[in-house]
Amino acid sequence: QQQVKQSPQSLIVQKGGISIINCAYENTAFDYFPWYQQFPGKGPALLIAIRPDVSEKKEGRFTISFNKSAKQFSLHIMDSQPGDSATYFCAASGNFGNEKLTFGTGTRLTIIP
């Protein structure tokens, strides 16, 4: 019940296209859903996060869509750029982020020219 399932494992998108990564969770106590971006040999960096009181949150080219009834959330990267090539992790936590994070398995995104 603590798992967060992430797909796809890897993704190749053409420059300028939309990258979409999906996550699903089972624990209904989760109420904080962040996305992290990680470059090789570096620590993860917070991209964007959402709480279940909204269905969508947008920050620049990054958008989180959240479906509470389906227990799913996704990251959309608009106008994808080669610099977006990285590994992306979704995560979930309870108590509004005050509990430990449960991470997805990661998606390796490659943006090709």
Added chain:
Amino acid sequence: GAVVSQHPSWVICKSGTSVKIECRSLDFQATTMFWYRQFPKQSLMLMATSNEGSKATYEQGVEKDKFLINHASLTLSTLTVTSAHPEDSSFYICSARGADDTQYFGPGTRLTVL
């Protein structure tokens, strides 16, 4: 703001020796810090939760006597890998929880045990 540093960024040691890794929150105080390890092409695995002034809480399967965690101040937590062996070689990452409950991650420490 919300910068977390780790030292060293990489370390190579001989089997049987101990290695200490420091995690610092540079511009904020963190009552809670977390330690993760990450194997190549895998996700982050939480090892322990560290609260300032109290004993760390270890995840199931993590040996507390092997991975010693100390959180002596609101800006510093240390992880000591005792009697390191080649199977302990990994990428160790810490995070610190900010006042907004966001976890800010350090840049990681690459440990190689020969």
